[in-house]
Amino acid sequence: MTFKSSFSATRRDFLLGGAATLGVVAAGGLSMASVIGRAGASENAGGAVNMLLRPGAAQASLVPDPAYQTAVWAYNGIVPGPEIRVRQGQRLHARLENALAQETTIHWHGIRVPNAMDGVPGLTQAAVKPGDSFDYVFDLPDAGTYWYHPHANTTEQLGRGLYGALIVEEADPLPVDRELVWMLDDWRLTESAAIDDGFNAMHDVGHAGRIGNVVTVNGVAPMGTFGDVPVRPGERIRLRLLNAANGRIFALDFDELAPMVIAMDGHPVTPHRNETPLLLLGPGMRFDLVIDIPVSGKPSFAVTDRFYEGMENAIARLVPSGTPLRDHAPDGDLALKPNSLPESDLGQAVKHDLIYSGGMMGDMILSQMIRSGHITPEKLSAMGMESAAGSGMGGMANMMRSMFGAGNIWAVNGRDPDRDGNGPLVTLTRGQTCHLTLMNATAWLHPIHLHGHAFRLLARNDAPVRHQPWLDTVLIEPGDRVEIAFVADNPGDWLIHCHILEHKVGGMSGVIRVL
Numbered sequence: 001m002t003f004k005s006s007f008s009a010t011r012r013d014f015l016l017g018g019a020a021t022l023g024v025v026a027a028g029g030l031s032m033a034s035v036i037g038r039a040g041a042s043e044n045a046g047g048a049v050n051m052l053l054r055p056g057a058a059q060a061s062l063v064p065d066p067a068y069q070t071a072v073w074a075y076n077g078i079v080p081g082p083e084i085r086v087r088q089g090q091r092l093h094a095r096l097e098n099a100l101a102q103e104t105t106i107h108w109h110g111i112r113v114p115n116a117m118d119g120v121p122g123l124t125q126a127a128v129k130p131g132d133s134f135d136y137v138f139d140l141p142d143a144g145t146y147w148y149h150p151h152a153n154t155t156e157q158l159g160r161g162l163y164g165a166l167i168v169e170e171a172d173p174l175p176v177d178r179e180l181v182w183m184l185d186d187w188r189l190t191e192s193a194a195i196d197d198g199f200n201a202m203h204d205v206g207h208a209g210r211i212g213n214v215v216t217v218n219g220v221a222p223m224g225t226f227g228d229v230p231v232r233p234g235e236r237i238r239l240r241l242l243n244a245a246n247g248r249i250f251a252l253d254f255d256e257l258a259p260m261v262i263a264m265d266g267h268p269v270t271p272h273r274n275e276t277p278l279l280l281l282g283p284g285m286r287f288d289l290v291i292d293i294p295v296s297g298k299p300s301f302a303v304t305d306r307f308y309e310g311m312e313n314a315i316a317r318l319v320p321s322g323t324p325l326r327d328h329a330p331d332g333d334l335a336l337k338p339n340s341l342p343e344s345d346l347g348q349a350v351k352h353d354l355i356y357s358g359g360m361m362g363d364m365i366l367s368q369m370i371r372s373g374h375i376t377p378e379k380l381s382a383m384g385m386e387s388a389a390g391s392g393m394g395g396m397a398n399m400m401r402s403m404f405g406a407g408n409i410w411a412v413n414g415r416d417p418d419r420d421g422n423g424p425l426v427t428l429t430r431g432q433t434c435h436l437t438l439m440n441a442t443a444w445l446h447p448i449h450l451h452g453h454a455f456r457l458l459a460r461n462d463a464p465v466r467h468q469p470w471l472d473t474v475l476i477e478p479g480d481r482v483e484i485a486f487v488a489d490n491p492g493d494w495l496i497h498c499h500i501l502e503h504k505v506g507g508m509s510g511v512i513r514v515l
Contacts, residue, residue, distance in 0.1 A: 041082070041084060041085075047090055047091070048090065048091040048092070048093050049084070049086045049090055049091070049092050049093070050093045050094075050095075051082070051084055051092065051093065051094040051095070052076075052094075052095050052097065053075045053076065053081065053082070053094055053095070053096050053097070053106065053148075053164075054075065054076055054096075054097045054098075054099050055073060055074070055075050055096070055098060055099060055100050055104055055150070055157075055162050056073065056074070056077070056099030056100055057071065057072075057073060057074075057099075057100075058071075058072050058073070058074040058077045058078070058079070058161075059071060059072065060072045060074065060078075060079045060161065060219060061220060062079075062187055062189070062193065062214060062216055062219065062220060062221060063189070063193050063214060063221055064220075064221065065193075068192065068193035069193070070187075070189065070193050070194060070195060071194065071195065072160050072161035072195070073100060073157060073160040073161050073162050074161050074162065075162060075163075075164055078219070079161040079219040080161075080163055080164045080165060080183045080218060080219055080244070081148070081162065081163060081164030082164055083164060083165045083167065083181060084148070084164065084165070084166045084167070085167045085168075085169060086140050086166075086167075086168055086169070087140075087168070087169050087171070088140060088141075088142070088143040088168050088169065088170060088171055089139065089140065089141070089171075090139070090140055091137065091138070091139050091140070092136070092137070092138060092139075092140060093135065093136070093137045094106065094135070094136045094137075095133055095134070095135050095136075096128055096133060096134045096135075096136065097133045098128045098129065098130055098131060098132055098133065099130075099131075100130055100157075101130055102130065102152075102153060103121065103127035103128060103129055103130070103152050103153075104127065104128055104150045104152045104153075104157060104162075105119040105120070105121050105125060105127055105128055105134070105150055105151050105152050106119045106136060106148050106149070106150060106151075107119035107120065107148065107149060107150065107151040107451075108136070108138070108146065108148050108166065109146055109147050109148060109149060109284060109449075109472070110144070110146040110147070110265055110266050110286070110454075110472045110473075111138070111140065111142070111146050111166070111168075112141055112142060112452060112453065112454065112490060113136075113138045113452070114138060114490075114492075115452065115490070115491065115492025115493065115494070116492075117136050117137070117138045118151075118451055118452060118492070118494070118495075119136070119150075119151045120151045120451070120495055121151065121152045123493050123495065123511070124492065124493070127152050140168045141339070141340070142168060142266060142267065142339040142340075142341075142454075143168045143169060143170040143171075143266075143336070143337075143339060144168055144263055144265070144266025144267055144268075144286075144288070144339070145165070145167060145181075145240045145241075145242060145263065145265075145266050145286045145288055146165075146166040146167070146168065146266050146286070147163060147164065147165050147166055147183070147242050147244065147286070148163065148164055148166050149162060149163040149164075149244070150162050154501050154504070155199050155200055155210065155246060155501045155502055155505060156199045156200075158244070158246060158501065159187075159188075159195070159199060159210060159246050159501075160195055161219075163183070163185075163244045164183075165181055165183055165240070165242060167181065167240065168266070170336060170337060171337075172337060174238055174262070174290075174334070174336065175236075175330075175332050176236045176237060176238040176290065177232070177235045177236050177237065177325060178235065178236075178237050178238070179237070179238045179239075179240070180229075180237060180238070180239045180240065181218075181239075181240045181242070182217050182218060182239065182240070182241055182242070182315075182316075183217070183218055183219070183242045183244050184215070184216075184217055184241065184242065184243050184244065184245065184250055184281070184315070185212075185215070185216050185219070185243075185244045185245050185248075186211065186212030186213075186214060186215045186216070186245045186246075186248045187212040187213070187214045187215075187216065188210060188211070188212040188213055188214075189212070189213060189214050200502060200505055202409075204247065204502045205409050205502045205503070205505055205506040206359050206360045206409045206506065207359070207360055207444065208247055208444055208445075208500070209246055209247020209248075209283075209500035209501065209502040209503060210246040210247045210501070210502055211247055211248050212245070212246075212248065215248070215305065215313045215315070217315060217316060227314060227315075227316050227317055228300075228316075228317050228319045229316050229317065229318050229319065230319055230321055231293045231318050231319065231320050231321075232293065232320065232321070232322050232323070232324065232325050233293055233294065233295045233296065233320045233321075233322070233323075233324035233325065234292075234293060234294075234295045234324040234325040234326040234327065234328075234329075234330075235292075235293045235320075235325050236290060236291070236292050236293075236329075236330050237290070237291045237292075237293065238262075238288065238289070238290055239259070239288070239289045239290075239291055240286065240287075240288050241279075241281060241286060241287045241288075241289065242285075242286045243281045243282060243283050243284065243285050243286070244283075245283050246283065246500070246501045246502065247283060247500045247501065247502060247503075248283070248307070249280065249281065249282045249283070249307050249445060249447075249475070250279075250280070250281040250305045250307055250315075251278040251279070251280055251281075251305060251306050251307035252278060252279040252281060252303060252304070252305060252306075252315065253277065253278055253302075253303070253304045253305075253306050254279070254291070254301070254303055255298075255301040255302050255303070255304075256294075256297075256298065256301060257291050257292075257293075257301050257318070258273055259273075259274070259279075259289035259290060259291045260272065260273060260289065260290040260291075260334055261273070261274055261279075261287060261288070261289060262288050262289065262290055262334050262335075262336055263286075263287070263288035263336060264285075264286070264287060264288075264469045264470070264471055265285060265286050265454070265469075265470065265471045265472045265473055266286060266288075266339075266472075267338075267339055267341070267454060267469065267470035267471070268335065268336035268337065268338050268339070269467050269469045269470075270335065270467045271290070271334040271335055272466075272467065275466065278306055278307075280307075280475055282445065282447030282473065282475040282499065282500075283447050283473075283499040283500055283501070284447050284449050284472075284473040284499035285447060285473045285475065285499075290334055291318075292329045292330070293318065293320055294320070295324045295326070295327055295328065295329075296324075299319070299320070300317050300318065300319045300320070301317065301318045301319075302314060302316075302317050303315040303316045303317070303318070339454075339470070341454055341470055342487035342489050343487070344433040344434075344435070344456060344485040344486060344487055345433045345487075346433065346435060346485060348432075348433055349432075349433040349434065349435035349485060350428060350432050350433065350434050350435065351435045351436075351437070352425075352426045352434065352435075352436055352437075353379065353413075353436075353437045353439065354412055354413060354425060354426075354436060354437070354438050354439065354496075354510075355375060355379075355380075355412070355413050355414075355439045355441055356410065356411075356412055356438070356439065356440050356441060356442055356446060356448075356476075356498070356508060357410070357411050357414070357441045357442060358408070358409055358410035358411045358442060358506070358507065358508075359409060359410055359442045359443060359444055359503075359506075360443065360444075361443035362441065362442040362443055362444075364443065365440075365441050365442055365443050365478050365479050366441040366442075368479060369439065369441050369479060374439070374479075374481060375439060375441060380414070408506065408507040409503075409506030409507060410442070410498075410503055410506045410507040410508035411507055411508075412425060412507070412508060412509070412510050413425065415510070416507040417507075417509060417510030417511065418507070418509045418510065419507075423511075423513075424493065424510070424511040424512060424513040425496065425510040425511060425512060426512045426513070427512075427513045427515065428488040428512065428513065428514050428515065429488070429514075429515050430488060430489060430491050430514055430515060431487065431488065431489060432487070432488050433485060433486070433487055433488075434485065434486055434487075434488055434512075435458075435483065435484075435485045436455075436483070436484050436485070437481055437482070437483050438474070438476055438481065438482050438483075438484065439480075439481045440476040440477065440478055440479065440480050440481075441479070442478060443478050444478060444500075444503075445475060445476065445477055445478065446475070446476050446498045446500060446503060446508065447473050447474065447475045447476075447498065447499040447500065448473065448474055448476060448496065448497070448498055448499070449472060449473040449495075449496070449497060449498070449499040450472055450473075450486070450494065450495075450496045450512070451472075451494040451495045451496070452490045452492065452494040452514075453472070453486045453487075453488070453489075453490055453494065454470045454471065454472050454486065455470070455471060455472070455474075455484040455485060455486035456468050456469075456470060456471075456484060456485050456486065457469055457470075457471050457474055457482065457483075457484055458482075458483040458484060458485055459482065459483040460480060460481070460482050460483075461480055461481055462481075471484075473499055488512075488514040489514075490514060491514045491515065492513075492514060493511045493512075493513050493514075494511065494512050494513075494514065495509060495510070495511060496509070496510055496511070496512050497509035497510065
């Protein structure tokens with residue numbers, strides 16, 4: 001078996017669908033008891049869920065040929081790691097026992113945890129050394145779809161398989177027939193199915209991130225009919241989608257199924273059909289969908305990733321069979337109960353701008369935004385970006401050369417905030433409303449992720465966003481400006497960074513401090 005480049009037209013040879021795990025779920029779902037048993041979790045007398053997570057070396061069948069095993073890093077020996085299910089309001093006690101040969105942590109992506117539990121080495125905790133352990137103990141205030149992964153040497157540790165789903169169940173379950181959880185990922189594999197060791201390559205850092213040549217769902221990339229998911233005509237399915245890739249953005253086509261979006265990044269949203277034909281899912285993002293399988297009609301429905309034209313990936317194929325469960329789509333309200341999040345007071349908000357610049361071809365986009373008046377020279381000068389503000393393309397080219405010469409590929413407000421020693425990007429007082437405008441003055445898309453808080457997505461390019469969803473990760477296209485707002489009610493130093501992990505390494509990161 002020969003593995004092709006992700007930029008090869010033969011990419012379609014890999015039917016990238018469900019996996020062994022997906023097949024088990026499709027066959028009848030996972031009960032709470034089976035999930036806890038499989039995850040190695042237990043519930044104590046006080047109602048807390050206890051979990052042991054042990055990252056270490058393991059072997060995984062990422063590709064369908066059994067002759068090819070891939071050496072991975074995995075939690076408890078499986079990729080993805082154990083699916084943790086808890087009920088809203090429960091306490092999770094997760095012990096990390098580090099069996100890796102390097103330091104690690106666990107970040108609980110999207111969960112509003114106390115700062116000491118956020119898992120960012122050097123900012124919220126000391127990294128856990130090989131052979132040592134750390135206890136993460138926190139309550140789960142919000143129902144929804146979340147996940148966990150390291151925040152130490154993240155590009156390699158996550159890129160070698162360290163991630164898992166964290167599902168916080170609502171007190172009142174959604175009336176569906178079945179639930180599926182699909183963790184999407186991609187892997188850069190050699191011809192022998194080994195993981196390519198070239199992490200943080202300059203090309204990846206300065207372009208789209210580390211894009212793999214094999215896409216998996218729940219840790220497996222089966223071929224042929226192994227991507228089939230048997231479903232019943234008339235069945236109503238809740239699908240939880242998570243993107244665990246380092247850099248790949250998925251653009252999902254659901255054929256004729258037209259799913260309803262019911263939650264984004266874990267938080268309920270007004271149920272609606274997606275406004276565009278393709279559902280964009282950037283690294284770190286999640287969607288909860290409700291899919292009604294037609295009672296009659298097509299023999300199958302393909303779920304396809306179409307982000308890269310000519311290099312589509314088959315994610316799965318839903319294949320109806322058997323006696324219909326009902327003779328028409330079920331009735332019933334799909335609206336989930338909102339999580340208790342503090343609403344922003346925009347009239348009293350503290351306003352800040354974050355300008356993301358750099359990367360390959362970024363000078364062209366920055367120049368366009370300056371010419372359009374969306375970024376003013378005065379604003380650039382106030383941020384110390386005089387080179388860009390002063391002399392058009394030549395000045396911006398000088399600024400880019402200066403950045404690259406210092407080892408930085410990306411900048412936030414002209415800074416390398418993780419390394420320049422100049423403190424947080426934004427400092428807030430607890431209880432303040434923060435209104436941020438995020439400007440993408442680069443040639444690449446960026447999923448910007450905020451730790452410790454959820455924010456309202458207010459507007460894109462001055463146009464109010466429909467439904468104004470609660471998010472923790474927002475995907476920003478080149479030249480775009482998005483406005484978000486949140487109440488700074490969680491004290492501590494919190495990362496805000498691009499979740500294309502190679503971009504974070506190259507400087508697209510920083511801290512928001514809540515006093």
